[in-house]
Amino acid sequence: MSEPVIEMRDVAFAYDGGGRILNNVNLVVERGDYLAVLGPNGGGKSTLLKLILGVVQPVAGRVEVFGRNAAHVASRVGYMPQLNDASRLFPVSVLGVTLMGLIGATSRGFLFSREEKERAEAALDRVGMLEYRDRRIDRLSGGQRQRVYIARALVSGPDLLLLDEPTASVDAGGRTALLDLLAELNREMTIVHVSHDLSVVAAGAHSVACVNRTLHFHDRPEITRDMLMMMYGGEPEGPCPVEVFAHGDVPHRVVAHCEHCHVHDEAEEGAER
Numbered sequence: 001m002s003e004p005v006i007e008m009r010d011v012a013f014a015y016d017g018g019g020r021i022l023n024n025v026n027l028v029v030e031r032g033d034y035l036a037v038l039g040p041n042g043g044g045k046s047t048l049l050k051l052i053l054g055v056v057q058p059v060a061g062r063v064e065v066f067g068r069n070a071a072h073v074a075s076r077v078g079y080m081p082q083l084n085d086a087s088r089l090f091p092v093s094v095l096g097v098t099l100m101g102l103i104g105a106t107s108r109g110f111l112f113s114r115e116e117k118e119r120a121e122a123a124l125d126r127v128g129m130l131e132y133r134d135r136r137i138d139r140l141s142g143g144q145r146q147r148v149y150i151a152r153a154l155v156s157g158p159d160l161l162l163l164d165e166p167t168a169s170v171d172a173g174g175r176t177a178l179l180d181l182l183a184e185l186n187r188e189m190t191i192v193h194v195s196h197d198l199s200v201v202a203a204g205a206h207s208v209a210c211v212n213r214t215l216h217f218h219d220r221p222e223i224t225r226d227m228l229m230m231m232y233g234g235e236p237e238g239p240c241p242v243e244v245f246a247h248g249d250v251p252h253r254v255v256a257h258c259e260h261c262h263v264h265d266e267a268e269e270g271a272e273r
């Protein structure tokens, strides 16, 4: 059997002097998987990515990426952090942003070779942004900017892509196009995609991890009722917290029963009456 891309065993994590942000985390991500990571604000999703990247270390348990300590496999991992206004306003060109994905891989700081520039152009071409290579990053739309940051994560030629909210502040049309792009990239690399947007589950994900202090793994791309409650609130015995959650071309999804939380869905309740 092939080695897992990510393996987390009994992992716990706390920031300095604080309580545990994550506890009892067990996760195995196989090669070629597309894992959607869902959860409420502050549930620990970004921290989970930082553990996989090796930029923070667990206080208990172990994290291995490609069978090794995460810090030793950085060149095989592409990372797109959650964006904020500061990253948007930084006055640098699209090509410059993409080349930043090579800093660390080169000992020459901001000096890049012709070959490295060609690699950055190829990454921009891959995400459909090559024609914007000389434009300033703050003069792009939200969806265009996200594509450039994906190119920056791709430029080192990773086998594993970690994405933190890549569809945030992208409109519905742009979001569909971005999710299509990620599904295409998944043919060549394993993807872990943190999202507040449930449409990733219907679009390209193969499995789902629900993260809220601990992690529940679902091996199918299915939206369960407790996922909806985790994202949007609601009581286990109360009505479903979301009336309509899919529009347009998204295939019809049935909200499934989750084994972990013993919640009855409405169909079951109806059958019991």
Ligand SMILES: Nc1ncnc2c1ncn2[C@@H]1O[C@H](COP(=O)(O)OP(=O)(O)OP(=O)(O)O)[C@@H](O)[C@H]1O
Binding pocket: 015, 016, 018, 021, 039, 040, 041, 042, 043, 044, 045, 046, 047, 048
């Ligand atoms: N550098 C830090 N130092 C101390 N606490 C932190 C730090 N970064 C995050 N936290 C805390 O850790 C918890 C988990 O944060 P994290 O960013 O991982 O959650 P998240 O699920 O990604 O949230 P969101 O969906 O809002 O981005 C939060 O309570 C947050 O305040």
